[in-house]
Amino acid sequence: MSSLLAIVREKFLEAIRSVKPEPPMRWKALVVDEHSQRILYNVLKRNDILEENISTIFVNSDRLYEAQPDQEAMYLLMPTTRNVERIINEFSNGHRQFKRVHLFFVDALSEDLFTRLTQSPAIPYLTCVTELFLNFWPLEPQAFSIQAPQMFFSMFAPPKNQNMIQFARDRLMEDLRFTARHIANMCIILNEFPYIRYYQPTHHAPLGPLVPNASFLPPPPKEGTGRWRTNLARGAVAREYEHAENEYVSRSLACLVQQALEEHEKSNPEFPKKERGRGRATLIITDRSLDTVAPFLHEFTYQAMVNDLLPIQDGVRYLHVHQNASHKEERVDVMLNDDDPVWVDIRHMHMREAIGKLMSAFEKFLKEHTSFRGDGPASIKDMQDMIATLPQYQEQMSKFSLHLTMAQKCMDMFETHNLPALATLEQNCATGLTAEGKTPKTLVEEMVPILDSKDVANLNKLRIIALYIQYREGVPEEDRRRLCQHARLKMAEIDAINGLTHLGVRITRGPADKDIKRKVKSKISSEEEYDLSRYKPVLQTVVDDHISGKLDTSIFPYVKDSPLQNTSSSKPTTPIPQTTSLRSTRPTWHKAPKPGAGGSSPSTSSAPRDRLLVFVLGGMTYSEMRTCYARSEALNKDVYVGSTHVLTPEGFMDDLKVLELEGPEPVPPRAASAPVVDPRLGGGSGGRSGSGGGGGSGGGSPLLGVGAPKLGSSHSMSSVRTSDSGVTDPGKKKKLGFFRF
Numbered sequence: 001m002s003s004l005l006a007i008v009r010e011k012f013l014e015a016i017r018s019v020k021p022e023p024p025m026r027w028k029a030l031v032v033d034e035h036s037q038r039i040l041y042n043v044l045k046r047n048d049i050l051e052e053n054i055s056t057i058f059v060n061s062d063r064l065y066e067a068q069p070d071q072e073a074m075y076l077l078m079p080t081t082r083n084v085e086r087i088i089n090e091f092s093n094g095h096r097q098f099k100r101v102h103l104f105f106v107d108a109l110s111e112d113l114f115t116r117l118t119q120s121p122a123i124p125y126l127t128c129v130t131e132l133f134l135n136f137w138p139l140e141p142q143a144f145s146i147q148a149p150q151m152f153f154s155m156f157a158p159p160k161n162q163n164m165i166q167f168a169r170d171r172l173m174e175d176l177r178f179t180a181r182h183i184a185n186m187c188i189i190l191n192e193f194p195y196i197r198y199y200q201p202t203h204h205a206p207l208g209p210l211v212p213n214a215s216f217l218p219p220p221p222k223e224g225t226g227r228w229r230t231n232l233a234r235g236a237v238a239r240e241y242e243h244a245e246n247e248y249v250s251r252s253l254a255c256l257v258q259q260a261l262e263e264h265e266k267s268n269p270e271f272p273k274k275e276r277g278r279g280r281a282t283l284i285i286t287d288r289s290l291d292t293v294a295p296f297l298h299e300f301t302y303q304a305m306v307n308d309l310l311p312i313q314d315g316v317r318y319l320h321v322h323q324n325a326s327h328k329e330e331r332v333d334v335m336l337n338d339d340d341p342v343w344v345d346i347r348h349m350h351m352r353e354a355i356g357k358l359m360s361a362f363e364k365f366l367k368e369h370t371s372f373r374g375d376g377p378a379s380i381k382d383m384q385d386m387i388a389t390l391p392q393y394q395e396q397m398s399k400f401s402l403h404l405t406m407a408q409k410c411m412d413m414f415e416t417h418n419l420p421a422l423a424t425l426e427q428n429c430a431t432g433l434t435a436e437g438k439t440p441k442t443l444v445e446e447m448v449p450i451l452d453s454k455d456v457a458n459l460n461k462l463r464i465i466a467l468y469i470q471y472r473e474g475v476p477e478e479d480r481r482r483l484c485q486h487a488r489l490k491m492a493e494i495d496a497i498n499g500l501t502h503l504g505v506r507i508t509r510g511p512a513d514k515d516i517k518r519k520v521k522s523k524i525s526s527e528e529e530y531d532l533s534r535y536k537p538v539l540q541t542v543v544d545d546h547i548s549g550k551l552d553t554s555i556f557p558y559v560k561d562s563p564l565q566n567t568s569s570s571k572p573t574t575p576i577p578q579t580t581s582l583r584s585t586r587p588t589w590h591k592a593p594k595p596g597a598g599g600s601s602p603s604t605s606s607a608p609r610d611r612l613l614v615f616v617l618g619g620m621t622y623s624e625m626r627t628c629y630a631r632s633e634a635l636n637k638d639v640y641v642g643s644t645h646v647l648t649p650e651g652f653m654d655d656l657k658v659l660e661l662e663g664p665e666p667v668p669p670r671a672a673s674a675p676v677v678d679p680r681l682g683g684g685s686g687g688r689s690g691s692g693g694g695g696g697s698g699g700g701s702p703l704l705g706v707g708a709p710k711l712g713s714s715h716s717m718s719s720v721r722t723s724d725s726g727v728t729d730p731g732k733k734k735k736l737g738f739f740r741f
Contacts, residue, residue, distance in 0.1 A: 001609060001638040003141035005338055007189055008134055009043040015132060016052045019102040021072040027055040029073040029098065033083055034059060036076050036106045042137060060086060072127075073098040078135070079109040084117050091122035102127045107135035107185065133189055136182040139315075140338065142632065142640050143625045146182040149645040151175045152618045152655050153663035155249055155287065156208045156502045160662075168209035172249070179644065180256035183283070183615055184264065186642065192281040193261050193272045194613060196559040197546070198254035199286035203516050204504035206248050207289060249617060251559075254285045258559045280563070281611035284542060284556065288618030289504045290520070291538035293430045293470055295621050295652040296463045298423045300414075300532055302354040303347035304622035306406050307648050309413050312336065315646050320402050334402055342399040348626045350530060351414075355407050362400055422450065422460055423532040429467035430535040431524055443468060451486040461487035462653060466497055473516050474509030492657045499656035519555050520545075539641075540627045543612065547635050611638040619647035 021028050030049065032040060037059060040049070049057065058065045060077065077083045090097035103126055109117075117123070137145045154175045159168040187194060205212045265271050288295075299305055312318045320332045336343050342361075346354040413419070425447060428440040447468060451461050465483050469475055475483075484494050500507055506516065522538050545551035553562075614628065620643035628641040658664050 001142075001632065002190065004138035004144055004186075004640065005043055005141055008138050011132060011134055011189060012040055012044060013052065015076070015104050015130070016049070016054070016074060019072070019074045021100075025072065027053050027071070028102075029056045029058060029068060029071055030054045031058045031060050031073055031075045031077070033077050033080075034061065035078050039106060039134060039137065040076065067095070067097050068099075069096045070099055072100045072102070074102045074104065076104050076106065079105040079107055079113055079131075081113065084113045087117065088120040088122045091125050092120070096125065098125070100127045101125055103129045105129070105131050107131065107133065107181065133185040136185050136642075139646070140625070142628055142638075143620075144186060144640070144642040145646060146179055146642070146644055148175065148178065149619070149655075150663060151179065151644040152288070153659065154208070155618050156289075157659055157662040158211065158502055159209055165209065172209050173252070176249070176253045176256055179253060179617070180260050183253075183257050183285075183642070184260035186640075187257075187261060187281075187283070187613070188264060188271070190281070190611070190613075190640075191272045191275070192611060192613070193265060194281035194283040194611075195562055196254050196258050197282060197284045197551075197556045198248070198250040198559065199284075199290055199556060200248050200251060200554075201289065201504065202555065203518050204289070206246065207502060207504055208249070210247050210249060210252075212246070250285045250287050253615075253617060254283075254559045257283065257285070275608055278608035279610045281613060282546065282563075283613040283615065284546060285615045285617070286539070286542065287616065290542070290616075291522070291624075292500060292503050292505050293467065293522070293535065294537045294539075294623055295619070295647050295649055296466050297426050297430060297535060297623070297649075298419055298463075298532070299621075299623050300351050300423070300530065301347075301622070301626060302349055302351055302407070304626070305351055305410050306336075307622060308650070309410050310406060315648075318402075318406070320405065322401055322405055332398075340399060342403050346403065348629055350533065351407065351410060354403075355411075358400065358403055358407065365400075417460070418450075418456065420532070421446075422456070422464065425450070425464055426467050427532055427534050429464070429471040431522070432471060433524065433534075435531040435534070443471070447483075448486055451483065458487065458489060458493055459650060459653065462489060462493050462496060463649065465489075466500065469497065469500070469507050470505060472509065474506040474513065476510070477508050480507065493653075495658075495660060496653045496656035499659040502659055519552055537621065537624045537627050539614065539616070539624045540631065543614065543628070543631045543639060544635070546612065547631075547637060609636060609638045611640065614639065614641045616641070616643040619643055619645050619652065621647050 016030070019028055046057070054074075055071070060075075060083065075087065077087075087101070087103070089095075091101075101122075108131055109129075117126075117129070137147050139145055154168070154172045157168070159165045299308060306312060306318075307315055310318065316336050318334050318336060320334045322330055322332075334340075336347075338344055342358070346357050349357060424435075425443070428434055428443060432439065434440050447464060450456055450464065465480075465487060468483070469480065480497070484497070489497075497507065506513070520538060520541060522536050523541050523544075524534065524536070542551060542556070546556070616624065620641060625641055625646070628639040631637070632639045655663075
């Protein structure tokens, strides 16, 4: 299948290689802004870039860099006002920064900025202008992010008062436009115009700024209150009011993505190019309220466990402390990404399987290097000692040392933090069943000693209480108070539990309250599993049911068109395991690894497979990321998952603590017409995604980013070429799919 990392890497290299300076010059400069630099370095190393005949890399910041009027340059920038004005200034008033410029924008350029650029003194020096649509962050071959964790608060934080409702909704809509642009970019580079489905829950009302009774629209007048008002007019007002009161966030985003792709299709008639053997993809948009259980659970697969228990920054950066060959302590800042083959191989394995894989790989290394003599390792500690005595193989051994150390630390914490007992309770609450498949009847009796214990961290106590409350679908207020009292939770931790109400969770239950009927929930597989890994994310149910054609269209309706019921895209290509009660009698850790259970790169089979794209607003868990890899293999589909950001249990609980406060740093009120500018993108009216302009319901806001006509897309590399013809009437230039000056 197609790897997102490989696709984005190849698109950048294709753009760089397309810049060919006029002979005899071979070398070219590269100018980037800070945002595009981060996206570029996410998939390419600096040396990889320099090897493409790049002489120098300039960062287009506020400081000036020396002019090189005899050299050609490639500009790789976000399409913001600041960047466009800087390009113009570099070629105005007799100044010439470079001989010629090949201009590439990583996102769509707004109509206003396009006009400003083409009517400027810089135009004679621009060889081409191309949009790449690469403004998103591939994390793994099948996972991506838009790096917007603040959206959790704009989605779920309740407005503080009636006066803040309009501001909160404006803020949310700006964030959704920003998100829609990123999702559209990913669809464009995958050459997909997917069917779009969205999550519309029936067990709770819209959340956050969209909560019912918070509408700024006046309620419709009662029938008979105005003689002048016709029944048709009254009905229109009522429908408008009802729409405002029943607008779920996933639907809003789905409509914006649909609009963005339709506008791109209008200005790029060749999009999407049909690929033989592959049907039209489907995009499913959901949000964190779909599954509020998964973020609390202890996960024992390698990637999830190390991110839960160890201090890993942003899911990729880890400070590795170890002893070198001289037995001195050494600190190395390492990256956990796809450049590390060991990480790729074991990240989705259960920790026990990952350790076994590491030890067998190390033993294989020793056999292949016969110069090393000694008995094989009996434990992780033995392996670490052996590695320290092999300085001649430090490059090969560094990865073993890193992952063995991380695995050992996790196993130590597994024992010292009493995670077997904690995780058993968590799984019983999450699944509603014991490992033997029976209804748990002694949860409170098992919980209280753990909550009373001073050896259990409050973070873990909070996880158990939150899961228990969700299992019971709410508890009496007095019971909740007593649980928190047993656990000696601080006020901020109690706020985290209360914050679940803003994600649609009922935390208080009265005697007359009935059970909540959820139409989409986690299913228990009949396959043998680890006792501490019985819960499967609800996202797996959504993926499986969609592929099998069983996903309820009242819960996941389509935005516009939908595939016919008899098309092959709605039929499962492989049988999906039936659900039943799990009666596992195997020990907690022991189980043979399944084929494809590791974290290796996706299958490289040349036969194209149908694609399913999933986007989770408000954060995705590592278990959900792993699920998409597993379902790809099981269902013979290419399943990609994306989100606003990646969640860890601690990060999720920290967000819940301040949800009532609208985040750790609340956004101050602003005028309704003022655009929100993400500082990561360099500012200016180019907007958060740099794709301002266009139509739609944005009141002319340059941040809408879904209605502007598009330049040549990255897959066709169509562009503007100033060398073909002169400009006779700048006022008549229009931004089209392919255009010339």
